[in-house]
Amino acid sequence: MINKNMRIVVLYGGFSSEREVSLTTGTAMGNSLKKNGYKNIIFMDIGGNFFKELLEIKPDICVNGLHGKFGEDGKIQAVLESLKIPYTGSGVAASCLAFDKAYSKYILRGAGLPTAEFVIASKDNQKPPFLPCVVKPAREGSTIGISIVKQEAEYKRALKIAGQYDGKIVVEKFLDGKEITVGILGDKALPPIWIKPESGFYDYESKYTKGKTEYLFDTGCTEKEMAEIKDTALKAFNAAGCTGYGRVDFIYKENTPYILEINTLPGMTETSLLPQAAAEAGINFEQLVEEILYTSGESHD
Structure with a gap:
């Protein structure tokens, strides 16, 4: 039972490549x-x-403000499960x-949901399976x-860059369409946002540099198309077994919402x-933050 006297530990920072973003998220939450x-x-x-600290503090609940490895990948969740500490986000x-x-693409395809064509590559591959393509650490x-x-x-260099972060590399067919994201809260899809980066590529700089990207609720889609995008977001979120809150990112092309990824712990500052x-x-x-806290009581996995 959530109450305002309970001991709440906000987990943030950590040691992933997204540490700085996590510090901002955790502080805001x-x-x-x-x-x-x-x-x-x-x-x-x-x-x-941190394990010793958690044992000493004995929190009633943890708010997971971590991003990246050991935050979003199930590892901190497994630690909290072992300690029987409730936490926010997916299991x-x-x-x-x-x-x-x-893994998520295989799950989505198995559920009959649209994703870009893709292959799993390695740093030793020399030729791209399709052009243009997007090369990313898994x-x-x-x-x-x-x-x-x-x-x-350009392919060999792209593999090298991705390989610095993960030995498992995903190569997707590049889809030239609108990048749209849909937030999920509980069992509801929030209004979709059209992401329009100044550079044409929504990279780290475009995400975290003020003025580099426009975020529009006027997506240019019809009501029917918007409803389909939201429905697909919920189906993707549920297919992966996610709970609480999250975000699903798409490329919308030729009346089809192609799923890019599911984000189980999206950024949580006011902007x-x-x-x-x-x-x-x-x-x-x-x-919003209080609603996320209340969803921590939902069943994980």
Whole structure:
């Protein structure tokens, strides 16, 4: 039972490539709960002694503000499960599946949902399976290690870049369409957002540099198309076994919403995509964070 006197530990920081983003997310979520009157908020920057710290603190619940490896991949979730500590976001299996872009694509295809054509490559492959293509590490976030390859001569370098982050590499057929994201809260899809990066590629710089990207609720899609995109987002989220909240990213091309990935722990500052979508639906940031806290009681896996 959620109450405002319970001991809440906000997990953030950590040691992934998305550490800085996580610090911002965790700080925003914890401060929001304080504004909502929760009295015992403890911030924990995940380090080598976090297991001992959790045992000493004995939290009633953990708010997972981590991003990337050991945050979104099911590992911290497994630790919390072993300690019988409730936590926000998806469970162990769903987090692991969604974080791995190869596994998640197989799940989505098995559910009859549209994704771009893809193969699993290795750093030793020399020729791209299709051109243009997108080369990405299978288990990273925030578009880290991703390259768009337009010519065969660029492929080897793209594999090398992706291989710096993961030995498992996904190569997708490049789809030239609208990039649209749909936030999920509980069992509802929030208003879709059209992502329009100035550079044409929604990379790390475009995501986190102010003014580099436009975010539009006027997607140019019909009501019927918007309904299909939202329905597909919910189906993808459920197919992976996700719970609580998240975000599903698409390329919308020729009346088809092709799923790029499922994000189980999206950024959570007031200007992040999920909070923007929630605000458009009439849910302010404090309400959103509290709703996420309440979804921690949902069954994991």
